[in-house]
Amino acid sequence: MLMSNTARAAKLHYMANGFRVLAPGDHVVCAVSGDRIPLDILRYWSVERQEPYAAAEHAATALHGK
Numbered sequence: 001m002l003m004s005n006t007a008r009a010a011k012l013h014y015m016a017n018g019f020r021v022l023a024p025g026d027h028v029v030c031a032v033s034g035d036r037i038p039l040d041i042l043r044y045w046s047v048e049r050q051e052p053y054a055a056a057e058h059a060a061t062a063l064h065g066k
Contacts, residue, residue: 008026010039012052019045032058032061033054049062
């Protein structure tokens, strides 16, 4: 039986120019807002912290604590 990745969070390894899928899924959860981010629109993450962000503002908040 084939399993769908719909509604399953993926586990990713974040690198400087992309990410590697460690466990399949269709989204990740923003480390700041808790919003679901579909993998096809994921643009912001921290390599050091290994966490995704829904928007540039969330990345700035995580990095600068604002």
